[in-house]
Amino acid sequence: MRPNIAESVDATFWLVFGISVFLLLVVVVAMFYFIYKFNKKRHPVAEQISGHTGLEITWTVIPLILVIIMFFSGYYGFENMRNVPAGADSITVTGQMWKWSYTYPNGKKSDTLYVPLGKDIHMLIQSIDVNHSFYIPSMRVKEDAVPGRTNYLWFNADKLGSYEIACAEYCGLDHWNMYSRLVIIPQEKYYEWLYAKPDSTVSTTTTTTTTPTDSVKTSAGVTDTTKSKTDSVKTNKNDSAIKKDSVK
């Protein structure tokens, strides 16, 4: 089991936060003490001190060591973030003004991101119009959706529950309303849902996305074909909506 991303991000955060508070206290305490001690009433004549090489070296070298520590703690967490564990489930997320839609390896589409408990989830992130950013605050992960390219992130679905998904890159009028949900459900329920007939709430556009890493069984061809007709209709409708929105 790989380290939990959210936990390691928080650990780094508090480490850097701790160092920062320490440095802030050094600066502020020294400052207030000097202001008090060397006020012109208590200390009417200034002593001319124009520098000290030893001190200059000290406060160059100690911060240098501290920033290297901080850099590496961030780097290890980052390595983990960028290397998707083997056997992760791949799901494609497509951003558009102003909604997220999810495409599963078997072609199933959804507006809500359902994922199975305990699995590593590999998100392939795309956009069909402008930049968006796929952000799951509780998982501490985020990656931009940029037209013309596929970005990725991964997270571990370690706790049952429902979490916010937001758009973190400004994308126009309803950017603030581009929320979606991550719902982590038990594995049996997940596979039951994944292979069930598309329900009425599933209505998203398709972009012609191919999922490169098809690690899950692809036995749901039947649902695929039945869905494709409704999809193409929806696509047209949505395309015109986008055009209307961006007449130039």
Next chain:
Amino acid sequence: MANGTIAGQHPEEVSFYEYDGKRKGIMGWLLTLDHKRIGILYLIAMLGFFAVAVSMGVLMRLEMLTTGETIMKPQTYNSIFTLHGVIMIFLFIIPGIPAVFGNFLLPIQIGAKDVIFPRLNLLSWYLYIIGGLLAIISLFTGGGIMDTGWTFYVPYSIRTTTNVSLSVFAAFVLGFSSILTGLNFITTIHRMRCPGMTFFRMPLFVWGLYSTAWIQVLATPIVGITLVLVILERFFGIGVFDPNKGGDPLLYQHLFWIYSHPAVYIMILPAMGVVSDIIATFTKKDIFGYVPIALSSLAIAFVGYLVWGHHMFTSGISDTSRVIFSFLTFLVAIPTGVKVFNWVASLYKGSIDMRAPMLYVMAFIIVFSIGGLTGLVLGTLDTDIHLTDTYFVVAHFHYVMFGGMGLLFFASLHYWYPKMFGRMYNEKMAKFSCWVFVIGFNVLYFPMFIMGYLGMPRRYYDYLPEFAPYHIVATVGSWIMVLGMIFMFANLIRGLYNGPRATENPWDGTTLEWKVPSPPPLENFDKIPTVHYGPYHRDWEDDRNEVVKEKH
């Protein structure tokens, strides 16, 4: 107290306000070549833009007071945060200190009669005004007020129907104003220093301006070209940034930040120079670590070029480049830390006179340290992934920009006020308004750190109910902060009319501007001074200092 031989003072000499050259009245100002008048012209224009942008900030906070619609619709909100950013960045923060205080004081501080290219200087002001006017015209023409955010990210800035082209062109024109000012300052510093004014005898404010000027000259053309490409993309669909035509939206982000990250240092370096000058004056002693402070300005300017990628950690740039940019970002923290430590050390064994400018500077050190240190979490690779594009970033850059450059703009106004206007403001009121401002500032921006950590994305018209308490506190903070600014400016304006006359050197400062009358005459000095000591040198018995040894 003498810092070199200064030509005899002529109290009867008329100030640059009263001196009538070829033209009188308003034309004497609009066609002036005097660096001091141009500085005042910038100040007037800039405070106007600043007031507009502050009002927009207040309106944004008012909208965020409650969930749902409070006073405006989403489209209006998007336009307002865009304008707030564009005006603050391009019309206030970037040109602020160099254009106003740099113009007014740089020639005096290096013992010159004016900048080397006075006509170019006036042209810079006109370009600034034209840029500002174009930005204003863009509000009332075309497809409505721009709604892209101040970063103009493609593809949105290409697709939106709002009036992006004209606003972007305004920023392009403003860029030329910035380049010409930078060019003028570099040449002035190299060619116009008075006898004895070696590089390491220049006041640290001049060092800040010098480092900044290089960034202005070298980095601004990049954003100029980038903005032109956006306009061409909008009109002709040339496809540089459009992936459907073989372009790349990330290319835009690279080009934009190659300028706009160094621009952060354009904003802060001159301000940092002000800190050193003010501390030296009000501690009655030499600054601690003059050479390290001066060189750290250059180090920041240089390393600052190489860290733009930290704005793009989640954009999809390669993992290798993210790692390198993160490391370089941490390196730029070192010279910044060196400055802060030296400033605090400068207080040691001084004789501290806590006047209003000094109070502003002390407030700056705390607020800027918070801003700088929260930058570490954003430079760290894995935490930035979570925090980028949230309110944490909004809080961070308001702490460094407004708490940094903004507070120091106010500090400079109070410090050089007697020199610029020849009068004094009310000291008690100035300190009181500083306290109100700083308290309001923290109440306004600190909750944003917490919101950001909890996952509140920026540029959101509305928010989830759990963020409500923080938004309410922040909005109340904005009222307190604005109240502080109203007190401050009321006091400063009142001083213009009712303040007592200022003497030549009200603060007992050591740099050259305190050796000329307040306000200075047309060409500052009737005889070019000769300098024998470092800028913060005072007479003292102790012989350890090198500057003294040079005394012959």
